[in-house]
Amino acid sequence: QSVLTQPPSASGTPGQRVTISCSGSRSNIGSNYVCWYQQLPGTAPKVLIYKNNQRASGVPDRFSGSKSGTSASLAISGLRSEDEAAYYCAAWDDNLSSLIFGAGTNLTVL
Amino acid sequence: QVRLQESGPGLVKPSQTLSLTCTVSGDSINAGLYFWSWTRHLPGKGLEWIGYVHHSGDTYFNPSLRSRITMSADTSKNELSLKMRSLTAADAAVYYCARGIYGGSSYYLDQWGQGVRVTVSS
Numbered sequence: 001q002s003v004l005t006q007p008p009s010a011s012g013t014p015g016q017r018v019t020i021s022c023s024g025s026r027s028n029i030g031s032n033y034v035c036w037y038q039q040l041p042g043t044a045p046k047v048l049i050y051k052n053n054q055r056a057s058g059v060p061d062r063f064s065g066s067k068s069g070t071s072a073s074l075a076i077s078g079l080r081s082e083d084e085a086a087y088y089c090a091a092w093d094d095n096l097s098s099l100i101f102g103a104g105t106n107l108t109v110l
Numbered sequence: 111q112v113r114l115q116e117s118g119p120g121l122v123k124p125s126q127t128l129s130l131t132c133t134v135s136g137d138s139i140n141a142g143l144y145f146w147s148w149t150r151h152l153p154g155k156g157l158e159w160i161g162y163v164h165h166s167g168d169t170y171f172n173p174s175l176r177s178r179i180t181m182s183a184d185t186s187k188n189e190l191s192l193k194m195r196s197l198t199a200a201d202a203a204v205y206y207c208a209r210g211i212y213g214g215s216s217y218y219l220d221q222w223g224q225g226v227r228v229t230v231s232s
Contacts (some may be wrong), residue, residue, distance in 0.1 A: 002156065031215065032217075033216035033218075035122075035216075038220075039158075043224075044187065044222040045149075045157065045206070045219070045222055047218055050220070051216050060207040076138045088156065088157055090157075090159075090218070092216075092217050095171065098159060098174075099157055099159040100159070101156075101157040101159065102156070104154045104157070
């Protein structure tokens with residue numbers, strides 16, 4: 001069971017806006033920056049968002065991140081078929097002294 | 111454009127040691143900003159961070175794996191290495207090396223290798 005809690009799945013139709021949540025605690029999200037990774041099937045993870053809301057180079061502005069307290073969210077607007085992937089949140093955990101990942105959310109574009 | 115390429119045996123016997131190499135091109139591992147990381151994707155369990163190594167030789171490991179891990183950086187070859195001892199079936203995964211950027215309360219992995227699949231079986 002991951003320290004960062006994500007919904008196992010999410011879905012949306014093309015053009016919709018989808019939000020993926022990531023819930024943690026004071027020792028991780030509450031104290032440190034959150035980042036988000038996208039993993040397309042059969043490929044390596046790719047950073048989308050770092051420092052809570054900063055888009056990585058080349059990431060479309062359809063992707064946005066936010067953080068409030070001990071929770072964070074990734075929003076994808078104008079959903080496209082190529083967005084179908086697994087999405088992971090991550091943050092440093094001060095108690096575990098380790099980088100931790102959420103279990104991932106599988107996004108389906110209907 | 112930085113490129114990372116993992117290499118190593120795809121099959122390791124239980125109780126043996128896994129040795130992986132990550133060859134970095136397009137960037138120098140000597141660049142002081144970076145903390146080069148190893149992460150694995152466990153089947154059905156998601157991503158698990160293993161640890162990082164700095165070009166200075168400083169290392170930091172996931173406490174749950176610390177007793178079994180060695181990491182090093184060879185600046186002359188621009189290569190990183192990971193050794194994990196006493197392997198069990200639970201260590202079967204896709205292993206990735208990645209470039210890590212650390213600053214303040216932020217640590218993220220901005221460039222990843224394609225990964226190498228490791229199976230543990232006799």
